[in-house]
Amino acid sequence: MYVAVKGGEQAIGNAHAWLAEERRGDPAVAELGIAQIREQLAQAVNRVMAEGSLYDPDLAALAIKQARGDLIEAIFLLRAYRTTLPRFGASRPVDTADMACDRRISATFKDVPGGQVLGPTFDYTHRLLDFKLAAEGEVPPAPERDPATGPVPHVTGFLNREGLIEEEPGVDTIPPDLTREPLEMPAGRPLRLQSLSRADEGFVLSMAYSTQRGYARNHAFVGELRIGAVAVEMDVPELGFAIEIGEITLTECETVNQFTGSKSEPPQFTRGYGLVFGQTERKAISMALVDRALRWEELGEDFEGAPAQDAEFVLSHADNIQATGFLEHIKLPHYVDFQAELELVRKLRREAEEVRSSALMGGLASHDGQEAAE
Amino acid sequence: MIADALAGGFADPAIDAAHAFRAVMDAMARPGTIRPVAGAEPPAPLSPAAGAVLLTLCDTDTPLHLAGSLDDADVRAWIAFHIGAPIVGSDTCTFACGSWADLVPLSRYSTGTPEYPDRSATLIVEVPELTNDGAVLMGPGIRDRAHLSLPEKDAFRANARAYPLGLDFIFTSGTRIAALPRSTEVL
Amino acid sequence: MSGCMRQEPDGARADYNFAYLDEQTKRMIRRAILKGLAIPGYQVPFASREMPMPYGWGTGGVQVSAAVMVPEDRFKVIDQGADDTTNAVSIRAFFERTAGVATTTRTREASVIQTRHRIPEEPLREGQILVYQVPIPEPLRFLEPRESETRKLHALEDYGLMHVKLYEDIARHGHIATAYDYPVRVEARYVMDPSPIPKFDTPKLADCPAIQLFGAGREQRIHALPPYTRVVPLDFEDHPFEASKPDHPCGLCGATDSYLDEVIVDDAGGRIFVCSDTDHCEARRDSGHVGEDTA
DSSP, X not given: OOOOOOXXXXXXXXXHHHHHHHXXXXXXXXXXXXXXXXXXXXXXXXXXXXXXXXXXXXXXXXXXXXXXXXXXHHHHXXXXXXXXXXXXXXXXXXXXXXXXXXXXXXXXXXXXXXXXXOOSOSTTOOOOOOHHHHHOOOOOOOOOOOOOOSOOOXXXXXXXXXXXXXXXXXXXXXXOOXXXXXXXXXXXXXHHHHHHHTXXXXXXXXXXXXXXXXXXXXXXXXXXXXXEEEEEEEEEXXXXXXXXXXEEEEEEEEEXXXXXXXXXXXXXXXXXXXXXXXXXXHHHHHHHHHHHHXXXXXTTOOOOOOGGXXXXXXXXXXXXXXXXXXXXXXXXXXXXXXXXXXXXXXXXXXXXXXXXXXXXXXXXXXHHHHHHHO | OHHHHHSSSOSSHHHHHHHHHHHHHHHHHSTTOOEEOOSOOOOTTSOHHHHHHHHHHOSTTSOEEEOGXXXXXXXXXXXXXXXXXXXXXXXXXXXXXXXXXXXXXXXXXXXXXXSOTTSBOEEEEEOXXXXXXSEEEESTTOSSOEEEOOSOSHHHHHHHHTTTSOOEEEEEETTEEEEEOTTOEEO | OTTXXXXXXXXXXXXXOTTSSOHHHHHHHHHHHHHHHHSTTOOEEOOOOOOSSOTTSSHHHHXXXXXXXXXXXXXXXXXXXXXXXXXXXXXXXXXXXXXXXXXOSOGGGOSEEEEESOOOSSOOOXXXXXXXXXXXXXXXXXXXXXXXXXXXXXXXXXXXXXXXXXXXXXXXXXXXXXXXXXXXXXXXXXXXXXXXXXXXXXXXXXXXXXXXXXXXXXXXXXXXXXXXXXXXXXXXXXBOOOOOOOSSOOTTTOOSSSOEEEEEOSTTOOEEEEESOHHHHHHHHHTTOOOGGGO
């Protein structure tokens, strides 16, 4: 006798218990602390903060621990938490010219005022597995110098003095916020930048890479890449001035892109822009390239049909939380729809079979007729 | 005045708003249906029903127009404290509240765009009484016909002719509400 | 701000606002629901929030349910017609925890029913609310992937693409080859996606005494059908719409008029057909109906 399956509730409870056990791993091995993740897996923390749209290294570290190192899952945890937080207001725009730079490089000039600062980068490390780290990771302190103080002007500003690069005047309009309003097409640049800044790193990287390979190539030079801390300030209406509420680390990338001019614009360099939480330079550079590709319309360029030019395509598919949810939902039962498809396919096959056999019968009949006539 | 402005909101905001919304939704889904709403005690001349509707649907994201005698210092203070909706003119509001005479003409309000007909104003119309007689209504939400006391007919007929553009109406009287969406045909 | 939820650093939720969502979010969703009811079948954009369950797993339905729910409600959740499928269990537990509402598996007793892929067999009544989880709310999406284009087509009431698609089906297969998610026209105006319900359920959309609300979280759209709305499946005079189901009785309760699941019961591929609506089937068995496969 057939008995319908029951007990979903218990199955879910058991699955969660097993998951918790697996997350902990072998209890004979010391448990990871949040501080360890925050300090030693900082790049994972940065990515989770950037794509989770929440600057909180401790919560990001917690999410990474809870997600067993699955960064998209950790981003999801942070996003779901973020949504429940009340919104007190918006900060003033951060001033990256006042950044305390840990790293600052320009590919367009041999040297720049303030100097090229490599900072803590993987760039020139030889990617050789360091077996010493397997035993212990204690390191001698790195050499230090006094930090440079004062503003660090942007490299693109130097080009601007000659009028060689497009102006990007500041505006006072409040940018839209896709976490509070449904995404609407066509999307202006502020909305596109917001979307790219929290977009999946892998997606933005691949989109940027596609532009380098000729799908809407935009000849990007890294005018400047800078990483460091900036102050976050908020206007307090009651006080009548802004107060500093904290400091965050940002990665900013400005690309200088060749531009031969168009019907509406003179020949000059154009810009792509990337700004991401934390030390996330792969993402920031990618973002700048994709930003530039998406600007074809406002610069009067041709739409080449390249994926990275297509704002609706890029913005609709850049969010890994949306993507992973919808992708993985096909694991859920779909047997009702499948049943409907089964019935349809069976019916179509039955009818096709009938048509074939009647054609065959007809063919035989006419064959017989031919024979008779012969 | 300040003390009055601080009083009269929902005592249990999440629960009171949930109940009030169910009444509003039911009224909008079944044009002609009259429902009680409770929980709000706004300053006169705002009715308790209109107060409850405003508390349930409006906040800092919804520009609100107060028409005629409703645009009053006590009402403004109460709305500023409990709702925070920016008070605006009729042409940019998403909600408007007032007596029928103060709200008309309807051409002053946004009826949405062909791509986004939802970007239209909702009018909260304070009426002296609400009864199930008067105009005959047909359309979505109505099994055969419904009856509702409307302040007039022609304006609503014109509104329905613009469908899917148009305004949607919530009528409030004392502690009771009814609604008339743009989809309703007024015979 | 009233109604914000706090989460303790150790992961335990200290408290919830009623039905999880904060009040500002609920107001935003409630406004969208009202516009949806005022313009039946039109997709109202709403600022869907990130929920603590994945997009594609019912976040739209959950947000709509949270926005309409009152503490006195009796809540039912079905997925594929069944109350005990894992995601239905998970969503039901979510509202038990965050709204403290009573739940039920009985269609008749429920005041709010959240569903994925089915409309219950038992006719709905006035006072009930049916909330659909919707993956892709745009009926034209697979014909035209761009939202900017499909929005224009709806504005212009230009549904030629859809008719061409259905006509090509007929030309190729002799039938409209859409077995579920069958497009419908609402009040002779908007073409609407009814969510992936089987064709068998499509006629139940029309003239329904209950309020029907459709929530698509990832796609940020809500649409609605007030009670007694005219909903007509798209078809052609010479190829009229036909609701279909497996031509068997239910193996457990013997029902001949319910939608059936095909269940493989042994390694030899033996199959039986059983009601997809588990409540309907149980109620029939409780009142003495017996199917062939219960012996």
